[in-house]
């Protein structure tokens with residue numbers, strides 16, 4: 001059985017007053033039936049870890065550098081995230097791929113760096129609208145999986161997030177058949193590459209305009225083991241119904 005995961009990505013949102021949302025989140029779900037993760041901005045990680053102490057709520061980074069130290073102004077290493085108390089890190093979010101020109105190779109190296117520090121990497125993949133309209137979705141997914149994942153990983157240190165780029169922050173959601181097709185395909189690819197044991201156990205999240213109002217139907221799709229949520233993770237009244245829907249799925 002794969003334990004479900006409700007993950008929130010706050011992106012470049014939140015100053016210290018946002019910690020009240022984390023506190024409210026832990027109080028709303030004192031003994032959650034699913035894993036919970038929030039990835040706040042790097043400036044809030046240490047304080048978020050303190051706020052989430054003694055609760056199952058995990059705190060993660062939104063990106064890490066592939067190197068442990070060095071002359072990389074503005075970057076953060078996996079070792080630094082670990083030191084700040086993070087347990088997870090997103091790698092390959094489409095906004096990093098687009099805004100910072102991150103290639104599959106860079107993302108693979110960042111994922112390796114996360115693993116080397118004992119962090120759980122949430123590796124993000126997904127097609128653009130142009131790629132979907134050209135009927136290239138599965139080829140793009142196959143390429144990103146092949147390029148962004150290291151040859152050696154475990155079901156404990158790796159989570160995949162399928163996030164169609166055109167669904168992120170747009171309010172547009174693929175049909176449940178489209179989500180199911182891609183998640184089943186990812187599962188097959190993981191089993192082929194890593195064997196039935198690991199490939200069957202890696203969690204696959206869906207991300208892209210998940211809300212309380214569509215969470216039930218998304219979580220009923222095969223091989224959807226949770227969600228990576230952007231906008232709706234910022235406020236407890238929006239994120240909490242998604243967590244509850246996942247608990248009931």
Ligand code: PEP
Pocket residue numbers: 009163167168169170171207208209210228229230231232
């Ligand atoms: C995301 O940024 O990973 C995301 C899924 O955003 P949103 O939920 O706002 O579409």
